[in-house]
Amino acid sequence: MRRTMLGLAVAVSAVLTALPAMAQVQERTIRWGHLNNTDHPVSLGVQKFAEVLAAKSGGKLKVREFPASQLGNEMQQQSAVRGGTQEVFSASTTSLAGVVKDLGLFDFPFIVASFDQATALADGAFGRAMMELLPEKDLIPLGYWGLGFRNVTNSRGPVAKVEDLAGLKLRVIPNPVYLETFKAFKANPVPMAFGELYTALENKTVDGQENPYSVILSNKFYEVQKYVSATNHTFTQNIIIVSKKFWDKLSPEEQKMFRDTYAETLQYQRDQTRRAADQALAELQAKGMQFNDIAPAEYARMQEAVKPVIDKFSAEYDPEKVKLFNAELARLRSTVK
Template identity: 35%
Template sequence: MNSRLSLLEPRSRARHLALAFATAGLLGLGTAASADTPQTSLRLAHVVNSDDTYHIAATRFQEILAERSDGAVSVEIFPNASLGDERTLLEGMQIGTVDMGVITNGPVANFVDEFSVFELPFLFPDAESAYQVLDGEIGQEILDKLEGVNLKGLAFAERGFRNITNSRNPISEPSDLDGLRLRVIENEVYVDTFRTLGANAVPMAWTETLTALQQGTIDGQENPINAIYAFNLAETQDYLTMTRHIYAPALFVMSLPKWNALPDEVQALVQEAAVEASAYAREQNAATEAEQLQALADAGMQIVDSPDLDAFRSAVAPVYERYGDQFGDYLPRIQQALE
């Protein structure tokens, strides 16, 4: 997002983002329900707990739709992987047994390759740069590709910049990762990134990760601060390193059959609510990160806040050589947009 947006008060930023989308013709700002808005119920699933950013986004989505439809559009939220892991949720959306979800970008990339471009390490220098791309033409083009696999991409929410935690040793440079059994998202770019850095990268669904950490079958994992805090990883992880190695989007995704069955008026309400709830979740992440970091430190985590990021960036150069030309022209377009 542009620098002007970063200066807006938190309550106005979601509205500003929605206005940007409306100006681009992507939604109708301030869509209001008519007196005869059809009663519609949606089932929204995610795999995290009620303290996590995904649940915050889902709850705000639920609230916006209830307010603007005067109760005609209701959303039932299923947290904690109660309907399955993220791949299972996406497959359910494809066949219409799950209505929608808030899903991490990495698993989505297993259905549409182009989403993996966002997983390249150290691609985005800061959150505003990520928002500029995701909320612009490039992001919308890639969202639209989901329709080719029977899904509907509504908006980019946020997981955030990912950092490494582990129970073995402090990590200040790539060599400190040698042999570390590190859980990563089930996505080939993540796996190759950490194997290139020397870790023993273990692709694993999040639903299995907490148990693996508790049992010691893996040494660590990588996630944004909001997830590390929400899942109280200080109980099993002694060290946190602020690598901010990948900016991970999340997505509001809907079953395309479900989307196509909605009346135009309800589609507009759903689209608008997804955009505004995504912006709200981003705001919450930004507002709470420092407090969450302090809480993790107070819980006993040793935080390495100044690792050798230049060494990490140099070490992952082979990942760009391996994947840089696999996403059509999206990588150079993103790099050009960030210049």
């Protein structure tokens, strides 16, 4: 009997302890937008985040997902989050470089050679320093999700060496580093919003594009592209950004729930990204795309071709951030495979 009473007392005490914290949690609907379809690792990450956040908040904090650019293109959603009319956005570091220029360092070609190196760069001192710059731009970063390595597809022929890129009209993210990188390959880069890409490929407005395998599969680019080549030229990171105007309305307990949920679901999302890369490539081949790898010697030639791009843009960023970036690259290249 005493054991039963003691157990009941402990349970009641736990409930009473939790009540003040839960009293700080209000009913809220969080609009979370992104560019990808619902079968993509980003969407799977949002769905898992929503599930965990709802459980932590007793169902009060509800994430409503808006996939596939439903809330606008990347720049429109970024602006909406900064303005407070959208709560959360999975933003690429590429687009956020327009807000915090030094984030463009993530887009330098061939800086990392593996998922583990890309993760170490985002989670290390450089990645943290970049996130610290966002609150003054009305954005609260929760952390990084991986999108994966970007690879070239096109409708004209396989890309096995740098010369094969010459003359190809390729859609790229509207970002100076991407534009200059493909100009160094003698391609004709065309900046274009992602939502316009499928039609442009279908109409042959552009010959090809570059994206992670999972994006290529999810958006059915295999229907309008024949060749996919393992260029692995950059690794794209997402930053989960929350509107500061929304964040400042949250109680400390609600803010903690957001941060704890990110931490608890991070590995799940990254695992989905890794798994999707392998599965997507196999599916693309099964759907008729011709895949070709690139020989190490030819890959080295591609790396050599873009060194002037890295030198040029390094001179345009904050010297201290470039120093930290290069130090982090040196560290992870010697410690992470």
